Structures are given as structure tokens and as C-alpha cells.
Amino acid sequence: MLARRLGRKDITALELQPHLFSLAERDVYLNRCEREVSLVHGDLRRVGMQFAAGSFAHVLCNPPYRTRASGRSSVSMEKAIARHELACELQDVVRAAEHLLVPRGTLFMVYPASRFGELTSVLRVHRMEPRTVRWVHPLADRPAKLVLLHAVKTLRDPLIARRRRWRRRQRCWCSKELQAMGWDERHQEGEGDAAGEKSEK
Incomplete structure (x- = not known):
């Protein structure tokens, strides 16, 4: 894509x-x-064995949304690993990004809005500073389900919260960023995994 x-x-x-x-x-x-x-x-937990430090200018990831103890795990191990933190946790993801990125390299993530506070805390532990965020709402009048986050390694500039830009598309309101990711009306509430089917990296 x-x-x-x-x-x-x-x-x-x-x-x-x-x-x-x-x-x-x-x-x-x-x-x-x-x-x-x-x-x-x-395995991203062992990226140091496959990639030298500072090998990439940008990292894009779609990590598991749910902790081990949250929600009902899928009977399919493949789906369970993709959706729950069974094979890696948030700290593993951010630690891998810190290793892979050059100074001032950029990390792009999609993550549950409910875990935004945890996400920013873990990023800062690993010298990753949130730069911009955009909230993703399943419908215009519903609370955000996901957050699109852009963080920069070793950056200390203030966080910028981008204004929502919505466009009506059947029953779903999609920003240009979501349309670029292939987001459509199927990703409304009730379909996929937490308002969006997971896709490993």
C-alpha cells in the first residue's frame, strides 16, 4: 500500500x-x-540482531491494541497475537523504533485513543517525543476510537493537535489520512477489531 x-x-x-x-x-x-x-x-523485540542502530528515517507500525488481560482473546492464535500483546508489548514496539530511527527520525502509529496517555508516557521514556496527533472518530458525534500519532526521536518541540478534517462518505466520516490508509464505511463500529480490523505491520 x-x-x-x-x-x-x-x-x-x-x-x-x-x-x-x-x-x-x-x-x-x-x-x-x-x-x-x-x-x-x-521479531521486533530482537531488531538489534537484524538491523543496525539508526538504519531508518521513518518507522510506521500498527501494533496490537489490547493488553493481555483486556477483552476476549480470539481462538485463532494468529489473530490473538495480532490483536493482543501476546508476542510484544507497547514498550517493545517503542524500544524497537528508538533503535531503528536516526536522530530526529519519525515514528507513525495508529493506537487506541483510550491508551493515549500510556502511549505518550512510554514514548518519552525512550526519547520519543509526540509531535502531532489526530483523533479518529467512527462517526462525527461519537468519541474517538483511535489516534494517529507522529512522534520524533530526541525532539523537544511542543505537541500539535491537528484540527479534524472530515468528509462525509456514506455513514462514515473519513479524513484524507484515513482514506489514504484504505479506510471506508466497513470500519464503523461493530465491524473489524475495535473499529478497525488489525493488520500486522
């Missing part, structure tokens, strides 16, 4: 689960992005 929609030619994708890694390989092949996308089968 990034290679096609944003025209990036230097993407490295890390995936833990074997089946999802195979699906990613198939997607890269079908979209003819072999030159633009490199796939790595590995």
Missing part, C-alpha cells in the same frame, strides 16, 4: 508470523513491488 499510494521505493517490512509473512510476500508479488519492498521475517 505504501509503495503504491505514496510512491515509496525503499520500504522494509518486518513480520513475525509465518502465515502473515507469506501473505505479505504474495501481496508484494501481485502488486509488482519486489524492487520497492523488502520483507524480513523476524
Whole structure:
């Protein structure tokens, strides 16, 4: 998606689960992005063994939303690992980003709005400063379910809360950022995982 929609030619994708890694390989092949996308089968908790420190200018991730103890876990282990912090926790994700990024490199995350306070605290422990945030609402009159966050390594500038820019699209209100991510009316409440089906990294 990034290679096609944003025209990036230097993407490295890390995936833990074997089946999802195979699906990613198939997607890269079908979209003819072999030159633009490199796939790595590995564990983000051990990125230091696969990538040198400061190897990337940008990191984009969609980590598990739920803690081990929250909600009902899927009977499918693949889905359970994708949705719950079974194979990695928030601190592992941020620690990996700190290792991978160059100074002033950028981290982009989508995360539950209910865990925003926890997210900012963990980021600052690892020298990652939140720079901009945008709240994602399932409908215009409903509380935010998700937050799109942009953080910068070793940056101390003040946080900027972006004004919402909504566009009516059937029953769902979608900003330009969400449309770029492939967001549509299926991601309203009641479908997917916490207002959006999880997709590993």
C-alpha cells in the first residue's frame, strides 16, 4: 500500500508470523513491488540482531491494541497475537523504533485513543517525543476510537493537535489520512477489531 499510494521505493517490512509473512510476500508479488519492498521475517523485540542502530528515517507500525488481560482473546492464535500483546508489548514496539530511527527520525502509529496517555508516557521514556496527533472518530458525534500519532526521536518541540478534517462518505466520516490508509464505511463500529480490523505491520 505504501509503495503504491505514496510512491515509496525503499520500504522494509518486518513480520513475525509465518502465515502473515507469506501473505505479505504474495501481496508484494501481485502488486509488482519486489524492487520497492523488502520483507524480513523476524521479531521486533530482537531488531538489534537484524538491523543496525539508526538504519531508518521513518518507522510506521500498527501494533496490537489490547493488553493481555483486556477483552476476549480470539481462538485463532494468529489473530490473538495480532490483536493482543501476546508476542510484544507497547514498550517493545517503542524500544524497537528508538533503535531503528536516526536522530530526529519519525515514528507513525495508529493506537487506541483510550491508551493515549500510556502511549505518550512510554514514548518519552525512550526519547520519543509526540509531535502531532489526530483523533479518529467512527462517526462525527461519537468519541474517538483511535489516534494517529507522529512522534520524533530526541525532539523537544511542543505537541500539535491537528484540527479534524472530515468528509462525509456514506455513514462514515473519513479524513484524507484515513482514506489514504484504505479506510471506508466497513470500519464503523461493530465491524473489524475495535473499529478497525488489525493488520500486522
